Amino acid sequence: MKTCPDETNQEAHAFYQEALHHLNASGADYMLGGAFAMFFYTGIYRDTKDLDIFCKWTEYPKILQYFSAQPGYRVELTDVRWLAKVYKGDYFIDIIFDTVNNICRVDDTWYQHTVTTTFEGVSVKLMAPEELVWCKIYVQNRERFDGADVNHILLRHKNFDWRRLLFRLDQHWHLLLAQLLMFQFVYPADYPDVIPRWLFDELxxxxxxxxxxxxxxxxxxxxxFIDQTQYEIDIKVWDYKAYTIKTV
Known part of the structure; x- marks a missing residue:
């Protein structure tokens, strides 16, 4: 894990820059997320071969149509429920318009809180830290657990909108409480200055x-909702319900 980009990987930086220029030229309204949003909000940099962008459902067709006409690019509608991809060689763009659990669907409200910055010399809008945490708090599986990412965002980012995060997680507030308790364990000296007392008491x-x-x-x-593989036995063998289709 690094705290600055690897300037020696010229191929990757050329891809990021070219891809962002194309995204802006496509006319689609998108937000940059993933590793680069993490770098902006925490200072932690990870080498990656992909760009994660977030947009509304109505925006991803514009992006796919635009890139399909660009030499060297290949497009894919990976999962109509939440994900499309654009490939160029070993690099790719993840176009995310929902989450795999269909909870964090991108809508107009996401764009109201974006942060404008420059990445690879290109002007971009970053998804807000509250939406970044909202998405990451559901990633709790064996192969990938984003709890540390959430802790680092909460620790390093100032002026966090806790009421908006509570609004986002109101239905699944248990996950927010669990995350706050983990933060308290990880950062016992910082917890009182980071997590507001009213939120902890409410939860x-x-x-x-x-x-x-x-x-x-x-x-x-x-x-x-947080791990689609480890709880398979609960649904298929132990007869628990994940989704219930029933008229009342």
């Missing part, structure tokens, strides 16, 4: 109230 009150509610009728496992 702890919600957790206590769970014991006062009637037991749920349907046996639900929400594990697939």
């Amino acid at each position: 702890m009150d919600r957790a206590r109230q769970q014991y006062e509610l009637p037991r749920a009728v349907e046996r639900v496992c929400r594990g697939p």
Whole structure:
């Protein structure tokens, strides 16, 4: 893990620059995320062969159509529910318009909080840190766990909009509480200055109230929201429900 870009990888930097110029020329409204948003908000740099961009559903067709007409590029609609890709040699662009669990769908509100900056000499809009955390908090599987990324964003980024993050995670507030407790464990000296007391108290009150509610009728496992493989046995063998299709 590095704290500055590797200037020796000229091929990668040439791809990033060219791809961003093309993205701007396509006329699509997009936001840069992934490793480069992490670098901007935390100072942590990771070598990568891909650009992660986020956009609304209505924007990705413009990007695919534009790149399909550019020499050396190949486009792919990977999963109509959330992902498309653009390839050039060993490098590629991930075009993300939802998340694999279909929870963090990109809409107009994402664009209202973007941060304008320059990357590889190209003017770009970065996804806001709150949306970055929102997406990453659901990545908790055996192959990849983004909890450390979330901790680093919370630690390093100032002026975090906690109320907006709570709004984003209101339905799945348990994940936010779990993340705050992990942050408290990892950074015991910094926790009081980073995490607002009102938020911690609110989430702890919600957790206590769970014991006062009637037991749920349907046996639900929400594990697939954060890991689609490790909770397979719960759904296929133990008869827990992840999604229920039922009329009432």
